[in-house]
Amino acid sequence: MICPNCDQNSAHIEKTTQSLKVFGKEEYILIQDIPVTKCDSCHETLFDAQVVKQLDEYRKNPNLAEEKPIRVARFPKVA
Numbered sequence: 001m002i003c004p005n006c007d008q009n010s011a012h013i014e015k016t017t018q019s020l021k022v023f024g025k026e027e028y029i030l031i032q033d034i035p036v037t038k039c040d041s042c043h044e045t046l047f048d049a050q051v052v053k054q055l056d057e058y059r060k061n062p063n064l065a066e067e068k069p070i071r072v073a074r075f076p077k078v079a
């Protein structure tokens with residue numbers, strides 16, 4: 001598919017996982033299988049407007065997500 005950034009026919013849809021901060025809280029939500037457009041030519045990663053809207057929905061209403069235990073690691077400093 002055509003990349004909206006560089007107009008090359010080198011973009012494709014991938015699924016990605018991201019953690020997002022809940023609006024106004026020190027709380028995070030892990031969102032899996034987010035469709036994202038990735039380009040092999042310019043290496044741009046783009047979310048379409050509908051996806052951004054849905055992500056904001058989760059950030060406003062974290063109760064839409066299932067509660068699960070999650071392990072959190074902070075990557076050690078690399079010298």
Ligand SMILES: [Zn+2]
Nearest residue numbers: 003006039042
């Ligand atoms: Zn591109």
